[in-house]
Amino acid sequence: MSDAQAALNRRPAEKEGEERHEAIYRAVSDAIVEQRLKPGARLREDALADVFGISRTGIRKILQRLALEQLVTLTPRRGASVTRPTAEEAKDVFDARQLIECGLMPDVACRIGASEAAELREMAHQERQALRSGKQSMAIRLSADFHVRLAQLSGNATLAEFVERLCSRSSLILAVYGHRGHLGCESHDHDDLIGYLEAGNGERAKAFMSRHLKAIAASLSMVEEGEALPDLSQVFRNYTSQ
Amino acid sequence: MSDAQAALNRRPAEKEGEERHEAIYRAVSDAIVEQRLKPGARLREDALADVFGISRTGIRKILQRLALEQLVTLTPRRGASVTRPTAEEAKDVFDARQLIECGLMPDVACRIGASEAAELREMAHQERQALRSGKQSMAIRLSADFHVRLAQLSGNATLAEFVERLCSRSSLILAVYGHRGHLGCESHDHDDLIGYLEAGNGERAKAFMSRHLKAIAASLSMVEEGEALPDLSQVFRNYTSQ
DNA sequence: ATGCTATTTATTGTATACAGTAATTCCATC
DNA sequence: GATGGAATTACTGTATACAATAAATAGCAT
Numbered sequence: 001m002s003d004a005q006a007a008l009n010r011r012p013a014e015k016e017g018e019e020r021h022e023a024i025y026r027a028v029s030d031a032i033v034e035q036r037l038k039p040g041a042r043l044r045e046d047a048l049a050d051v052f053g054i055s056r057t058g059i060r061k062i063l064q065r066l067a068l069e070q071l072v073t074l075t076p077r078r079g080a081s082v083t084r085p086t087a088e089e090a091k092d093v094f095d096a097r098q099l100i101e102c103g104l105m106p107d108v109a110c111r112i113g114a115s116e117a118a119e120l121r122e123m124a125h126q127e128r129q130a131l132r133s134g135k136q137s138m139a140i141r142l143s144a145d146f147h148v149r150l151a152q153l154s155g156n157a158t159l160a161e162f163v164e165r166l167c168s169r170s171s172l173i174l175a176v177y178g179h180r181g182h183l184g185c186e187s188h189d190h191d192d193l194i195g196y197l198e199a200g201n202g203e204r205a206k207a208f209m210s211r212h213l214k215a216i217a218a219s220l221s222m223v224e225e226g227e228a229l230p231d232l233s234q235v236f237r238n239y240t241s242q
Numbered sequence: 243m244s245d246a247q248a249a250l251n252r253r254p255a256e257k258e259g260e261e262r263h264e265a266i267y268r269a270v271s272d273a274i275v276e277q278r279l280k281p282g283a284r285l286r287e288d289a290l291a292d293v294f295g296i297s298r299t300g301i302r303k304i305l306q307r308l309a310l311e312q313l314v315t316l317t318p319r320r321g322a323s324v325t326r327p328t329a330e331e332a333k334d335v336f337d338a339r340q341l342i343e344c345g346l347m348p349d350v351a352c353r354i355g356a357s358e359a360a361e362l363r364e365m366a367h368q369e370r371q372a373l374r375s376g377k378q379s380m381a382i383r384l385s386a387d388f389h390v391r392l393a394q395l396s397g398n399a400t401l402a403e404f405v406e407r408l409c410s411r412s413s414l415i416l417a418v419y420g421h422r423g424h425l426g427c428e429s430h431d432h433d434d435l436i437g438y439l440e441a442g443n444g445e446r447a448k449a450f451m452s453r454h455l456k457a458i459a460a461s462l463s464m465v466e467e468g469e470a471l472p473d474l475s476q477v478f479r480n481y482t483s484q
Numbered sequence: 485a486t487g488c489t490a491t492t493t494a495t496t497g498t499a500t501a502c503a504g505t506a507a508t509t510c511c512a513t514c
Numbered sequence: 515g516a517t518g519g520a521a522t523t524a525c526t527g528t529a530t531a532c533a534a535t536a537a538a539t540a541g542c543a544t
Contacts, residue, residue: 018318018497045526055499056526064303068310076260077505077526092400099345099401158334159341162404260527287496297529298496319496319535 024052025062032071032082033144033171034137039084043072069165071172083172087222090173094217097166100159101147102209106202107154116153117198123149124190140171146190170216177220189215266294267304274313274324275386275413276379281326285314311407313414325414329464332415336459339408342401343389344452348444349396358395359440365391366432382413388432412458419462431457 028048031037043063045056052059067074073083085093123146130139144167151163189212196205270290273279285305287298294301309316315325327335369384386409393405431454438447 044524046524057498057500060526061306064306065310068307078507079526089400092398095398096400096404099342103341103345156334156337158331158338158408162338166400286494288494299528299530302496320537321496 020054021058021062024054024058025065027052028062028066029071029168030141032066033168034141035171035175036137037082039082039172039176041082043080043082045079069168071168084176085169085173087177087224089169090177090220090222091217093166093169093173094213097163097170098210098213100163100166101151101213102206104151104154104156104159104163105197105206105209107156108150109197109200109202109205111155112153112197114198117194120146120149120194120197121191124194127190140174143190144168144171150193173220177222179219179221262296263300263304266296266300267307269294270304270308271311271313271410272383274308275410276383277413277417278379279324281324281414281418283324285322285324287321311410313410326418327411327415329419329466331411332419332462332464333459335408335411335415336455339405339412340452340455342405342408343393343455344448346393346396346398346401346405347439347448347451349398350392351439351442351444351447353397354395354439356440359436362388362391362436362439363433366436369432382416385432386410386413392435415462419464421461421463 028037028043037043045059045063048059048063049056063072063074063080066072067080070083072080074080123142127139127142127146130136130142147167148160148164151160154160189208193205193208193212196208270279270285279285287301287305290301290305291298305314305316305322308314309322312325314322316322365384365388369381369388372378372381372384389409390402390406393402396402431450435447435450435454438450
């Protein structure tokens with residue numbers, strides 16, 4: 001009753017509906033990228049609808065968008081859950097980043113100006129600060145934001161969008177295969193990179209980005225963990241030994 | 243082959259709903275890529291729902307997916323229409339193809355085998371045949387399919403998906419900026435490319451692909467046409483002559 | 485006749501109701 | 515006590531109804 005009335009009261013909302021949807025999308029997306037929603041976590045439509053105060057219709061739309069970006073997996077009659085990337089997907093994503101992000105460095109080096117460099121330095125600064133003050137979730141997202149902003153500076157919106165998706169998925173990959181406490185990006189790498197770019201040295205920036213991404217990929221422990229199967233295999237060992 | 247047979251054989255009446263959605267998505271997507279639905283064409287939800295015999299709910303889902311792939315644009319209260327790419331988007335798309343597809347050639351050259359090469363040759367053959375028999379729509383799609391299949395052979399599913407999206411958008415770009423009767427890909431380019439790949443010459447294939455894509459991009463006439471403005475300018479000419 | 489306003493119409497946006505399916509629990513049986 | 519099966523439950527899939535808005539049209543005034 002009071003729910004219905006409240007819903008009616010805050011229901012004039014002409015254009016707010018759209019912005020609200022976008023805000024909810026961002027909220028869920030950020031939660032996933034920041035690893036506050038961990039891979040495998042179920043995302044029930046009812047629950048999300050209750051939390052955000054819209055109907056399941058709107059939630060489904062958002063969930064589908066996230067599914068197309070491969071942040072959530074939508075299994076036919078089982079609903080949505082945060083995707084748990086496979087080792088193969090992880091390899092693909094980092095290979096793709098290697099190809100695209102490195103390939104963009106020369107363009108970025110050409111187009112970067114003083115104000116853009118300053119903006120990037122500010123982002124790198126915030127990232128380091130978040131890391132120092134233990135705000136790991138924020139640091140993860142800021143690191144991804146840095147890479148995305150970099151790609152945007154290339155001037156190619158299409159490739160920038162690809163990089164955005166790859167970075168989001170990378171957060172998921174780090175959540176599953178990364179060592180605890182070790183984030184993807186070393187603190188000073190980003191600053192060094194800005195230096196090369198600002199100097200207009202695209203090739204050097206490209207090589208540096210390549211090493212940077214290789215280092216992240218190398219830091220992952222590429223073992224896929226089964227869910228409840230490990231226990232079962234232990235049982236099997238006991239039986240086969242007899 | 244085995245896929246098609248399997249698809250035909252399994253007829254559990256319940257699951258058809260899903261496959262039906264996929265089929266409808268394919269139908270609309272193909273119609274756009276094959277330029278039977280031209281840029282700017284409106285896609286009313288009711289009309290599509292009637293044609294395919296499902297409710298608007300399902301249509302909306304499909305429309306949103308197409309919007310995320312940038313094949314249709316979804317303007318807030320005006321509905322869906324086939325997107326009309328801007329000149330800038332066209333440049334971005336072909337630059338992206340240059341970076342990604344060329345970058346994949348060495349990998350493809352490494353992984354390609356006799357059967358894959360034969361499959362590609364068959365596709366190139368069908369494409370030529372469609373072109374000869376005047377089936378332009380089919381030829382356009384087959385050409386895109388060739389590029390996509392090539393990317394899939396790299397083994398990187400993520401990048402292959404990107405290429406798929408870029409090729410779809412390229413069809414749209416050709417529809418708007420391409421010269422009449424001149425399709426993107428020259429008939430023998432694809433065969434030559436297969437030759438280099440089968441010989442394991444990744445670098446040569448890469449260079450060839452680069453020229454191939456540059457040739458397509460160069461064949462476009464990059465003038466953006468306003469909608470109803472041309473008529474207006476004609477009127478202006480008549481008036482100014484008096 | 486033209487321009488402005490009001491009404492109607494066409495079309496999308498959102499919620500909700502209902503149906504169908506997988507998961508769970510409980511009971512009976514071995 | 516465990517296992518198989520039936521009833522219940524919880525959740526998603528789909529359609530439909532209703533609300534809201536922009537486009538189209540008609541009517542009115544100047």
